[in-house]
Amino acid sequence: MAITSEHMTGRQRLLATAAAQPTDMTPVWFMRQAGRCLPEYRALREKHPFLEVARTPELAVEATMMPIDRFGVDGAVLFADIMLPLDGMGVDFEIRPGVGPVIDDPIRTTEDIERIRVVDPEEGTPYVLNAISLLRRTLGDRAATLGFAGAPFTLACYLVDGRPTKEYPKTKALMYGRPELWDALMTKLAEITARYLEGQVRNGADVVQLFDSWLGLVDPATYRERVAPYTAAIFERLRPLVPTIHFSTGTVQLLTEIAATRPSMVSVDWRLPLDAAWDIIGPGLGIQGNLDPTMLMAPWETVEIAARDVLNRAGGRPGHIFNLGHGLLPETDPDQLSRLVELVHSYRDE
Numbered sequence: 001m002a003i004t005s006e007h008m009t010g011r012q013r014l015l016a017t018a019a020a021q022p023t024d025m026t027p028v029w030f031m032r033q034a035g036r037c038l039p040e041y042r043a044l045r046e047k048h049p050f051l052e053v054a055r056t057p058e059l060a061v062e063a064t065m066m067p068i069d070r071f072g073v074d075g076a077v078l079f080a081d082i083m084l085p086l087d088g089m090g091v092d093f094e095i096r097p098g099v100g101p102v103i104d105d106p107i108r109t110t111e112d113i114e115r116i117r118v119v120d121p122e123e124g125t126p127y128v129l130n131a132i133s134l135l136r137r138t139l140g141d142r143a144a145t146l147g148f149a150g151a152p153f154t155l156a157c158y159l160v161d162g163r164p165t166k167e168y169p170k171t172k173a174l175m176y177g178r179p180e181l182w183d184a185l186m187t188k189l190a191e192i193t194a195r196y197l198e199g200q201v202r203n204g205a206d207v208v209q210l211f212d213s214w215l216g217l218v219d220p221a222t223y224r225e226r227v228a229p230y231t232a233a234i235f236e237r238l239r240p241l242v243p244t245i246h247f248s249t250g251t252v253q254l255l256t257e258i259a260a261t262r263p264s265m266v267s268v269d270w271r272l273p274l275d276a277a278w279d280i281i282g283p284g285l286g287i288q289g290n291l292d293p294t295m296l297m298a299p300w301e302t303v304e305i306a307a308r309d310v311l312n313r314a315g316g317r318p319g320h321i322f323n324l325g326h327g328l329l330p331e332t333d334p335d336q337l338s339r340l341v342e343l344v345h346s347y348r349d350e
């Protein structure tokens with residue numbers, strides 16, 4: 001790897017990589033690093049319910065900073081949730097422990113879609129914007145601020161089915177069977193999401209990631225017609241502002257189509273080796289990934305081999321952010337993550 005500077009900050013390192021420029025080390029952060037596995041997070045959660053932490057900027061920033069202080073990662077993903085924009089839409093939801101997001105009054109009819117409000121995040125979710133700007137000031141240059149949102153398809157899964165399922169049957173039935181209704185819903189969600197991310201950028205997000213967590217349920221032809229146009233519209237709005245990352249999992253069948261929505265980088269899971277996935281995405285886009293989060297349950301020696309394999313496959317090419325292929329598991333030993341950051345930061349091409 002070209003050593004261009006011995007003294008890049010985490011923020012510079014991540015932003016240079018997102019711009020496909022060389023860096024001193026490979027930048028690294030972990031999806032879901034801010035909640036889940038840290039004892040200091042559990043202590044915070046004993047005092048405050050999840051949504052109270054997410055809706056209170058000081059508490060959200062406190063949770064966001066925990067993995068920065070402990071692991072020295074290069075990206076600080078805001079402690080928030082993909083469901084928060086529903087506050088602005090006027091759709092009630094709760095996060096039920098052991099279940100996940102639940103909507104008692106799901107969105108299924110023309111009238112339901114019409115009642116979804118399209119508002120600017122200053123009105124709908126001001127606490128998210130305030131949290132981002134407080135985070136930006138707290139972090140300085142230690143790490144890049146990563147804003148995020150759920151992608152329209154994944155938001156639709158929760159809005160239409162109303163709760164987590166394996167197949168999101170009601171959502172897919174609407175997508176296949178009621179194309180006009182689907183278009184009305186997805187158009188609204190794309191507009192809301194674009195405004196929400198633009199607002200995060202105005203308040204200090206350096207990079208934004210779009211989480212399309214349930215996209216693995218979709219075939220390429222349906223993706224092209226019923227999902228990609230809305231995703232592409234969001235990236236088009238953000239392109240002049242900041243680098244963008246598309247996240248999904250279980251989408252080997254879609255990588256070419258995902259790349260065609262033109263994010264700056266594509267986050268890939270572990271189902272393909274990193275170099276094979278990068279070949280499909282193409283050299284024009286960066287890549288994020290792709291250690292299996294379950295790998296972190298193995299002894300360190302095994303984790304080390306797997307992590308080095310990811311780095312070797314990136315081969316020192318600019319444009320690789322080291323990450324997991326999906327969010328880390330609550331039972332992850334934080335010490336494994338500390339060692340992993342050290343390994344990624346000390347890695348040189350082999």
Ligand code: CP3
Pocket residue numbers: 030031032033034035036045050077078079080081082083095097099100101148164211213326327
């Ligand atoms: O690093 C972080 O954790 C940052 C904040 C963050 C949360 N959710 C906090 C959270 C992020 C980036 C998310 C994204 C998110 N939320 C996604 C996309 C990422 C993915 O994993 O695919 C999705 C699908 C959701 C929806 C959601 N929210 C689910 C399925 C759940 C329940 C299960 C769980 O633990 O993830 C939530 C609740 C939630 N969001 C929690 C946290 C820390 C757990 C609530 C608690 O602490 O009690």
